Amino acid sequence: MRTTLTLDDDVAAQLEAFRAKEDLTLKQAVNSALRRGLMELSRPRVRKPFRTKPIDMGRCRIPNLDNIAEVLAELDNESSRR
Numbered sequence: 291m292r293t294t295l296t297l298d299d300d301v302a303a304q305l306e307a308f309r310a311k312e313d314l315t316l317k318q319a320v321n322s323a324l325r326r327g328l329m330e331l332s333r334p335r336v337r338k339p340f341r342t343k344p345i346d347m348g349r350c351r352i353p354n355l356d357n358i359a360e361v362l363a364e365l366d367n368e369s370s371r372r
Contacts, residue, residue, distance in 0.1 A: 295320070305319055305320065305323060308322075308323065352364055352365075
């Protein structure tokens with residue numbers, strides 16, 4: 291396939307350095323770089339799972355959190371005692 295390709299100056303400089311180091315033609319260097327880049331892009335990313343560090347917050351001051359009305363009443367009683 292024949293096409294016209296416009297490269298940014300920094301990419302052209304890197305490609306030229308790669309071409310000279312590997313003693314390749316421009317066509318070979320471009321194809322090699324594109325193959326490597328496309329293979330890298332198609333690989334699934336391996337991400338480390340997010341972990342949170344547990345901390346001890348002491349005992350729960352409210353014995354039962356199932357009934358929100360009780361929890362709110364208990365909190366209201368505590369704030370009125372202060």
